[in-house]
Amino acid sequence: QEHLVQSGAEVKKPGSSVKVSCKASADTFNTYAINWVRQVPGQGLQWMGETIPKFGTENYSQKFQGRVTITADKSTTTAYLELRGLKSDDTAVYFCARGTAFDTGGHSYFHGFDVWGQGTAVTVS
């Protein structure tokens, strides 16, 4: 069964940065987009952006553009989310999730976020 394994909880000061990792299998890394979604305690889900390791591209939610960088390291099949200029309302659980798949013919298909990491709690205080 496929898994995404995230790094551990972080406590950060306002104004600092945090970098969260998400380790995937080679098959997932070479076929799928890896998305980042956050959840403020007791609230809903917010999509932050995605990386497509196969093509070396990223897409971001405009809400976070300029403050967030999503990267992918093919050598370790690990995706990263870096969030800068942390504020108290960035306190949340950050999830990575597998999304759009890309086949060898260049076609893409999206069957939901079918595999999720366990979540990384980031506290800004």
Add this chain to the structure above:
Amino acid sequence: EIVLTQSPGTLSLSPGERATLSCRASQSLTSNFLAWYQQKPGRAPRLLIFGVSSRATGIPVRFSGSGSGTDFTLTISRLEPEDFAVYFCQQYDSTPLTFGGGTKVDI
């Protein structure tokens, strides 16, 4: 940005009853790009439905999705004890991908 509004906020039911959850989009989804997720406390969301009505791998048949345009529904035909959770809809018709605010199904 497409805003998804879920109703009701909380649905209080008993095991064996039918649950009907609503998700309304602020604009019509041009394709059937709507998914549903279940989330339990302290856990990551779990994909239930994609493409409005296709069940994800391993999801029981008591979960079904329907709808088109701006109005979508998740139905749980007979609630099992493990179904009491929060349910979110998600659109992937356009970026940014967005989620509804959630419906809590409790006893």
